[in-house]
Amino acid sequence: xxxxxxxxxxxxxxxxxxxxxxxxxxxxxxxxxxxxxxxxxxxxxxxxxxxxxxxxxxxxxxxxxxxxxxxxxxxxxxxxxxxxxxxxxxxxxxxxxxxxxxxxxxxxxxxxxxxxxxxxxxxxxxxxxxxxxxxxxxxxxxxxxxxxxxxxxxxxxxxx
Ligand code: ADP
Ligand code: MG
Numbered sequence: 001x002x003x004x005x006x007x008x009x010x011x012x013x014x015x016x017x018x019x020x021x022x023x024x025x026x027x028x029x030x031x032x033x034x035x036x037x038x039x040x041x042x043x044x045x046x047x048x049x050x051x052x053x054x055x056x057x058x059x060x061x062x063x064x065x066x067x068x069x070x071x072x073x074x075x076x077x078x079x080x081x082x083x084x085x086x087x088x089x090x091x092x093x094x095x096x097x098x099x100x101x102x103x104x105x106x107x108x109x110x111x112x113x114x115x116x117x118x119x120x121x122x123x124x125x126x127x128x129x130x131x132x133x134x135x136x137x138x139x140x141x142x143x144x145x146x147x148x149x150x151x152x153x154x155x156x157x158x159x160x
Pocket of ligand 1: 008009010011012013014035036037038039040041042043044062120143144145146
């Protein structure tokens with residue numbers, strides 16, 4: 001899939017984009033969200049996780065304190081794109097300071113089962129995984145505008 005770039009003009013538009021992205025995600029997949037504070041990573045995640053049917057938008061909040069929030073797709077009825085129940089992890093590595101911290105997050109568990117793992121601030125750690133990975137870069141583009149660029153890095157296993 002080629003890189004896809006759009007500009008949104010409100011958080012609602014960014015959430016809508018997240019819902020669109022959700023339709024294309026199949027576990028296992030790693031979604032890396034890059035961009036400055038306030039660029040809209042958590043807002044986009046609201047769209048992705050609600051689009052997956054794993055939680056309501058308002059229940060997707062920044063994992064600032066826990067660093068990892070876990071959701072479940074229990075009943076994928078109506079969402080034929082994700083026919084199997086799976087876990088969805090929303091991770092924020094902004095505060096991660098060491099490998100030790102990372103180990104205590106239990107990310108290994110997340111990466112040992114077929115799940116959907118969404119990571120804010122992935123630059124704070126190097127991930128070694130052969131999982132299909134989607135990288136999304138968000139940038140401020142003046143006022144309420146945000147540029148969102150999506151690239152599939154290794155979607156070899158896509159559409160299983
Ligand atoms: P991050 O997780 O990257 O730090 P957040 O999603 O938490 O960013 O915050 C983005 C902030 O910017 C929110 O307060 C949101 O309402 C606001 N905002 C304004 N315009 C947009 C937009 N087009 N897309 C996303 N967020 C926007
Ligand atoms: Mg955030």
